[in-house]
Amino acid sequence: MDQVAKSFGSVSALKSISLQLEAGQLLGLFGHNGAGKTTSIKLILGLLSPDDGQVRVFGQQPDHGDFLNQRAKIGFLQENVSFYDQLTGEEVLRYFAKLKKRSKKECMPLLEQLGLAHAAKRRVAGYSKGMRQRLGLAQALLGEPKLLLLDEPTVGLDPLATREFYQTLNQLKHQGCSVILCSHVLPGVEQYIDRAIILGQGEMLASGDMKELRHQADLPVQLDVTANQLQLSDYLQQHLSHQSGNHYQFKAPLTDKLKLNQQLSQLSSIEDFHWHLPSLEDLYNHFCNRSAS
Numbered sequence: 037m038d039q040v041a042k043s044f045g046s047v048s049a050l051k052s053i054s055l056q057l058e059a060g061q062l063l064g065l066f067g068h069n070g071a072g073k074t075t076s077i078k079l080i081l082g083l084l085s086p087d088d089g090q091v092r093v094f095g096q097q098p099d100h101g102d103f104l105n106q107r108a109k110i111g112f113l114q115e116n117v118s119f120y121d122q123l124t125g126e127e128v129l130r131y132f133a134k135l136k137k138r139s140k141k142e143c144m145p146l147l148e149q150l151g152l153a154h155a156a157k158r159r160v161a162g163y164s165k166g167m168r169q170r171l172g173l174a175q176a177l178l179g180e181p182k183l184l185l186l187d188e189p190t191v192g193l194d195p196l197a198t199r200e201f202y203q204t205l206n207q208l209k210h211q212g213c214s215v216i217l218c219s220h221v222l223p224g225v226e227q228y229i230d231r232a233i234i235l236g237q238g239e240m241l242a243s244g245d246m247k248e249l250r251h252q253a254d255l256p257v258q259l260d261v262t263a264n265q266l267q268l269s270d271y272l273q274q275h276l277s278h279q280s281g282n283h284y285q286f287k288a289p290l291t292d293k294l295k296l297n298q299q300l301s302q303l304s305s306i307e308d309f310h311w312h313l314p315s316l317e318d319l320y321n322h323f324c325n326r327s328a329s
């Protein structure tokens with residue numbers, strides 16, 4: 037996407053957004069409700085055309101007729117997926133396989149991969165929320181996609197299924213599949229994404245990998261220490277942000293991490309310590325609050 041803008045009447049959904057995704061990369065697209073995530077996905081799918089700027093997928097304009105034969109290379113899971121409830125899971129997947137011109141032989145292995153083989157012959161009407169979500173993922177994975185667009189993919193999945201889902205994404209990444217993942221669920225996501233983009237009111241508030249985002253945000257690093265009677269140096273005294281009993285909390289700029297570590301190593305009587313680097317959630321809050329103020 038190169039300087040893409042899109043409005044709906046007086047609502048400016050996206051304002052000059054540029055982003056590039058390489059083969060095998062997983063990009064997290066984050067933002068509040070109405071930030072412009074779904075609009076971005078619809079532009080990439082070619083369901084919408086930009087008012088300004090350019091969108092290219094596999095080197096072609098996705099809203100052009102001649103992109104149709106490329107669509108089979110894209111897997112898409114929308115938010116709040118719904119199916120024909122009277123069909124069985126296997127029938128639903130075969131239906132999507134036919135739409136994508138894929139062999140029905142792909143269906144059962146995918147249902148097995150997503151832990152739905154036992155329910156393949158059951159009607160979708162009786163599926164739980166998590167089972168429907170897994171079926172949605174199965175249809176997105178049909179045909180070994182080269183680009184996967186996932187809108188809130190882990191909603192309704194239990195922790196084990198969520199971990200398995202990310203393992204599947206990792207395998208696909210290694211096969212060269214690129215992934216764009218939109219989510220409101222930030223905890224736990226950061227270990228899987230290569231890069232993140234934070235959108236706010238249609239604007240790009242921040243973009244980069246975790247290291248770059250931490251650098252841009254310049255949030256402090258936090259060190260929690262449990263110790264009996266610490267003799268604090270001037271430096272540690274200056275950076276002591278909280279103390280309660282034998283629990284000490286220090287905060288310092290990220291660039292001071294090594295210095296803090298050195299000071300820590302000189303202390304005796306430490307029972308335990310724990311580092312907290314700014315998490316994706318901390319960074320998200322920081323960039324959103326900064327844009328609101």
Ligand SMILES: Nc1ncnc2c1ncn2[C@@H]1O[C@H](COP(=O)(O)OP(=O)(O)OP(=O)(O)O)[C@@H](O)[C@H]1O
Pocket residue numbers: 044047048049067068069070071072073074075076
């Ligand atoms: N078809 C449409 N008609 C009018 N306004 C729209 C349309 N689609 C999106 N918008 C508006 O564009 C803005 C961005 O919407 P979008 O759906 O892209 O946000 P989002 O980040 O996906 O939000 P959510 O997290 O709630 O799904 C919102 O203000 C929304 O109301």
